[in-house]
Amino acid sequence: MINMLLEKYLDILPKSLWVTTCNSGSCNGCDIEIVATISPRYDIERFGMKLVGTPRHADVLIVTGPVTRYMRDRLLRIYNQMPDPKAVVVVGNCGASGDVFYKSYNLDGPVDNIIPVDVYVHGCPPRPEAIIEGVAKAVLKLESLKQQKKAGEADS
């Protein structure tokens, strides 16, 4: 489910994306694999992607963890502070479906109950190569939307 407002801003989408992360209650296994993508062996920075600290500078939000009730509010706030166009990537099985935490009194559901998600990267935790592929797929998805919109305009 792509954010419908995205179409308006696709023309100004930059090619190399800046990424910010939010841990909404995960065990940190995925978060460490995300930090490992900056390490020299996997090196996400050769694509121009870098990990920034604030949502106001970011294009892509990476979310890990099943959302606990405490973090639900904060996750929404972080999502709303990101400027358009933006994409959301969920890393790990917890955010996609709950994984082993499927029944609890303090969890508010997989991430797509709270914010719209564009790409899911499965695994517990997924390897850094899989995470890079996931973020690259988000880029490709946004690029293809841009092409569709251009093709739509050329017809009309």
Place this chain on the structure above:
Amino acid sequence: MTFPVKGLNAETGREPEELLARIRGLFGEGAVVDVRAHTAGLKEEVQYRDIWLSVDKGRFLEMIDVLAEFDFPMFYVMSGNDDGDVVTLYYHFGIFQCAGRGKRFGVAVSVALPKNDLVVPSLFSRIPGVEYSEREMREMLGITFDGLPNTALVFLPEDWDEAVKPWRRDETGPKPENVRELS
């Protein structure tokens, strides 16, 4: 009143039998529930021991003071269970932590609290490190600790309904509408 911290790098430890004899003398035979010896390694020798004690609510502080005569009881964790009409609390301590190889022994003290009177004296003035555990037991099992200054919620979010105690198995426990299935 806090316990004096003695012998941080103490090379002397004492045998569990001394502690057991003192406990039996003061609290009777029933106080010592179990003494477990753990073996490990190639030769299957005894490496360390754990002692399990049980005490009434009224004499609980006395028991802790007896332990403190030997060494500052290092508090590990407080666990508990809802057992029908009592709530049993288990306090886990370690004695002689710095006394050398194999000298530490773990002490677990269990206290049974009747459900119509869920009050137990707090250990905060003696061992400040129990603060988080006592707050957690208060919000999870509904136990009141006499003498604990800070009683805010520690794990549950601010908008949690305080009447629901997540670990209880009776009518104050979580009902099916509180528990959510994610998938």
Place this chain on the structure above:
Amino acid sequence: MEKKYTIPIGPVHVGLKEPITAWLDLEGEKIVGATIRPGAIHRGIEFMARDRNPIQVIYLSERICGICSFAHVIAFLRAVEDAADYPVPVRAQYIRTLVLELERLHSHILWAGVACYSIGFDSAFHLGMVLREKVMDVLEALSGNRVNYGVATVGGVRWDITPEVAKAVGEMVKYYKAEFGAFYDVVTADPIAKARMRDVGVLTADEAVRYNAVGPTARASGIRCDIREMSPYEAYADFNVKAIVPQDYYGKAYGDVFDRFLVRVLEVQQSLNIVERVMDGLPEGEIVHEKNLNKVLATLKKAEGTGWGVIEAPRGDDTHVVHLKAGEENVNWWKVRAPTYANAVSWPLMFRNNELADAPLIINSIDPCISCMERMLVTDAAGGKKVVTKAELLEKSREKTRRLMQK
């Protein structure tokens, strides 16, 4: 008269059992008080264990924390084996010890990298991440996954050490002995690191005992406590592991960030030695007491009692308590206390009399895995507001290093 501020930090700290919100009271640049509010990653795991049998709970306990996942599994299994009086063969004990030490290695190297990153030593951070990859390769050769290995089970382990794994371990140890020198230099030869980390975030020995600090945090304050020495378990019964305390090396234990760095760096060397000795002395035999899982579950169903397992995780003493009831296959109740839970109580004590620029370093120093302070809101008493981001907070910390370098 200096202005008084209250700053909230958090809650996104990747790496603690829960992301923690901390409220710091400041006067000018000095921190005079701190309040901590945990609770953001409370998933209700102990509640979930009530409808699972012990074998299923193993996979739940792996996912309590991503860095010390195997430590939680072994503490849980020791509690179950204590409650049910279940034996473990010697070869399995050695394999468990090997994986525990490998986990300690990668956790401490990660921490050393992150601590250097927060004082501005970026190349050490990248060196740390590259070094970690060697350990992950060995773990992947043994179990198939980099995190959440699934190696242990009730009564032993599931995967054996093949000659390929033994060769990979030997290469890893040789590589580390050659490359780890940069971190060792930080604590022995580097004057800037010493100026930056000495007398920052002090926790005295008396306070460490009263507030039940565990692991390297307590050892840095001079307390000679290490579960591997005091109550040896698994294969440590055959090795003589000594607690590492700074007074053996520098004569006095200050209990500050520098001492914690020193303790962890020396523990890496100690772990490398233990890994070598485990591989040399690996005994022959069975790797699991009973292979058939149905028979294991039937035995556990008949067991009744409470078991307590304590082990030395990379961050301190990890405790699990399990109660099994006769006639029921599921676990009756389960209580977990991870080491950071005990260490976090001493944060307000460590923050006193330090500057705001030291806040990232102090939060990092008890090793809450990775510290990822998200945003800070600075409000002063007059009502003005300013949002400070993680980047700015980190920059403050590095600025201080540059100031010290110029002196």
